Structure formats: structure tokens, C-alpha cells
Amino acid sequence: DLWGRLLPRNTGNRAMPQPQSEPVAILLINEIAEEIKLTTLSFRGFFPNCRVEAVYSLEEALQWANRTSWHLILLDDRLLAQRAASIFPELKQLAPSATIVLQTERSDSTTAVNALQAGADFLLYKKSPAFLTELMLYTKNALETQALRRAFELTQARHDRLIDTLADVFYELDAAGQFRYLSPLIAPLLGYTQDELIGAPYSTIVSPDHLDRVRHCFNDRRTGPRASHRIEVTLLRKSTANEPAPTHMRAEISAKGLYDAQRRYLGTVGLLRDISELRRQEETIHHLEQKLLESDRLLALARRVSTL
Numbered sequence: 027d028l029w030g031r032l033l034p035r036n037t038g039n040r041a042m043p044q045p046q047s048e049p050v051a052i053l054l055i056n057e058i059a060e061e062i063k064l065t066t067l068s069f070r071g072f073f074p075n076c077r078v079e080a081v082y083s084l085e086e087a088l089q090w091a092n093r094t095s096w097h098l099i100l101l102d103d104r105l106l107a108q109r110a111a112s113i114f115p116e117l118k119q120l121a122p123s124a125t126i127v128l129q130t131e132r133s134d135s136t137t138a139v140n141a142l143q144a145g146a147d148f149l150l151y152k153k154s155p156a157f158l159t160e161l162m163l164y165t166k167n168a169l170e171t172q173a174l175r176r177a178f179e180l181t182q183a184r185h186d187r188l189i190d191t192l193a194d195v196f197y198e199l200d201a202a203g204q205f206r207y208l209s210p211l212i213a214p215l216l217g218y219t220q221d222e223l224i225g226a227p228y229s230t231i232v233s234p235d236h237l238d239r240v241r242h243c244f245n246d247r248r249t250g251p252r253a254s255h256r257i258e259v260t261l262l263r264k265s266t267a268n269e270p271a272p273t274h275m276r277a278e279i280s281a282k283g284l285y286d287a288q289r290r291y292l293g294t295v296g297l298l299r300d301i302s303e304l305r306r307q308e309e310t311i312h313h314l315e316q317k318l319l320e321s322d323r324l325l326a327l328a329r330r331v332s333t334l
Contacts (some may be wrong), residue, residue, distance in 0.1 A: 050076040050169065051094050053124070055087045056102040064158065065100065072162045084108045091120035097172065098165050102152075103130040103141070114145025125168035127161070195298040198284070201291055203227050203245045215300055216275070217264035233260040233274055245294045246281040253282035258301070276302040 050073040056062050066078045077094075081087050084105055091099070099117060106113070117126055128146040130137055131153055141149045148164050150157060195215055198207040205223045213219055216231055223230065228244045229237055236259055243254035256278045263273045281296025 050098070050165075051096045052076060052078045052165075053087070053090060053096050053099045053121075054078060054080040055082075055084070055099065055105060056080065056129075057082045057105060058102070061102070061152075065161070068158045068162060069165070073165075084113050087113070088116060088120065091117055091124075096121045096124040097169055099124045099126045100161070101126065101128050101146075103128055103132075103137075112144045118145060123172065125165075125172070127164060127168075129157075129161075192297070193299075197228075197296055197298060199228060199245050199294040199296075201293050203229075203294075206293065212298075215277075215298065216261060217266065222264075231261050233262055236260045240279065243279055243281060244296070246296070247283040247291055247294070249282045249285070253280075254296070255280050256299075261298070275300065 050069070052069055054062055054065060056065075062080045066080070069076055069078050079090060081090050085108075087099075087101070099121060101113075101117075114126060117124070125147045126145065127148045127150060128141045129150050129152040130141070131151075133151045133153070138149050147168070150160055150164065154160065192209065192211070195211045196207075196209040197205060197212075200206050204225055204227050208220050208223055210220060212223065218231070228240075232240055232244065240257070240259045243257045244259070246254045248254070257280075258276065258278055260274050261277050263275055278299040278301050279296055280299075281294050284292045284295050286292055
């Protein structure tokens with residue numbers, strides 16, 4: 027049932043303290059001094075050097091919510107009757123990084139659903155014999171989840187900074203060959219915004235007469251040395267009012283397949299490099315070399331004529 031999924035089963039074993047990389051900050055919102063005392067002792071025994079603060083009303087809770095970066099806020103549902111409006115949105119706004127746990131004396135599914143819909147992250151039945159153990163385990167799980175979220179956000183920020191430093195366009199396709207991501211440089215390169223191409227097939231930006239050539243490199247499934255590397259293709263720029271007919275540009279593709287831990291194909295990641303200016307320079311150099319050769323030939327001919 028719903029309540030059984032919301033609450034962990036009693037394991038019968040007392041949870042052992044776990045080392046923490048940073049002091050845990052916990053805010054207790056409760057008007058019962060004995061419950062505050064037992065909960066505080068449990069937290070300090072489970073999380074050494076943790077900071078536990080207690081307030082006795084919802085108004086005090088709102089005053090304390092933004093005083094520090096709380097990891098957990100434990101709210102007793104008896105206090106919810108102190109105000110008509112739900113307090114959860116305000117708590118989340120003031121303490122966005124905190125996990126909010128509601129402790130209640132009611133164990134019916136309606137209470138659980140209403141609490142979660144109101145904004146609580148977890149709900150615990152405080153009359154359970156294993157309430158304190160369950161609370162410690164929930165807190166430990168919440169801290170691990172927060173650490174994973176921070177690590178993901180840091181990785182995402184590094185990824186975004188790396189993408190911003192690239193001179194090439196980074197793209198990712200799903201298994202069906204549709205764009206999942208493109209770096210912002212796609213706009214100056216082809217005239218499309220990121221939103222215009224997300225969800226569109228890669229063939230949208232490929233010249234039709236080159237589609238067969240790029241079919242196995244744009245969405246390459248290979249990895250390692252066999253993956254596509256600097257394959258030259260012709261891409262289509264977006265039509266505009268000034269240029270209603272599609273214009274072509276030369277680019278190089280480097281791509282490889284993306285797989286999960288079970289080796290299931292997820293899509294393709296790759297880089298697009300604009301080489302149109304490079305090719306124009308090469309053509310100009312080639313043209314100048316030909317003119318120079320012609321000039322040398324004419325000069326040699328003139329010398330022969332002069333000698334004669």
C-alpha cells in the first residue's frame with residue numbers, strides 16, 4: 027500500500043553512526059520538549075559534531091530557516107494548525123537545500139498523500155517503535171542524495187564551461203538520430219537556435235546529396251580508433267529572408283557512440299568544426315600557386331625566346 031512504500035520497514039537493528047564530510051545542520055520545529063530532547067540526542071549520536079537547533083512555532087521556523095544552510099528540517103504536524111496556509115513553500119524558498127521531513131501521529135494514506143502534495147519531502151509515523159532509527163536512516167539517505175545532487179551540479183557546471191571554451195559545436199544525438207543537445211555555437215555556424223534543433227533529426231542540417239555519406243558518421247555507433255574523425259561534410263544553413271535559398275557550408279565531423287554500463291546504445295556525441303574559411307584559403311593558395319607556376323613557365327619561355 028501507499029503507506030508501506032512511504033515508510034521503511036523496521037529492520038530491528040540500531041543504525042550505526044556514519045562519518046560526515048561536513049557538519050550536519052538540522053532544524054527541529056516542535057513544541058514538545060521531550061521529543062526535541064530525544065531527537066537531538068539521536069542526531070548527535072548518529073552524526074558527530076552535528077548542529078541541532080530547535081524552535082517551537084512556525085513563525086520562529088520562518089525566522090530561522092534562512093540563518094544557515096540546513097541539511098534537514100524536521101517538522102511536527104501538530105504545528106500545522108497554527109496557520110491556514112501551507113508552510114512548506116515558504117520553508118523551501120528560505121531553505122532550498124534542506125530536506126523537509128514531517129513527523130505525524132497519523133498513519134493513514136490520506137495524511138501521507140496530503141503531506142507530500144503540500145510539499146514535504148518525507149513523512150514519518152512518530153509512534154513507530156523504530157521512529158528514531160527510521161529518522162536517522164532517512165536523514166542519512168537525504169544527505170547522500172544532496173551530496174550526489176551537488177556533485178552532479180558541479181559536473182554540469184564544469185561541462186558547460188568546457189563547452190563554452192570549445193571553438194567547435196558540440197552535439198548529442200539520441201538512439202533515433204535526433205538532437206538532444208547542441209552547444210550555443212550552432213547559431214553563428216548554421217543560423218539555428220538550440221531550441222529549433224532539439225528533437226529534430228540530424229538530417230535537418232545535412233545537404234540531401236551528402237546524407238548517405240554522413241549516415242554512419244554523424245550518428246556513429248563506433249568507439250575508439252574506429253570512430254569517425256574529421257570527416258568532411260556539407261551542411262545546410264538556415265534559410266532567412268535575405269537568403270531564402272539554403273546555403274551550404276563545409277564542416278568536419280568527429281563523433282563516437284555513447285553506451286551505458288550494459289553496453290546499450292544511447293546515442294552519439296560529436297563535434298562539428300567549420301572549415302569553410304579554411305577551404306577558401308586553401309583554394310586561394312592553390313590558385314596563387316597555379317598563377318605562380320604559370321608565371322614561371324612564361325618567364326622560362328621568354329628567356330628561351332631572348333636567347334634565340
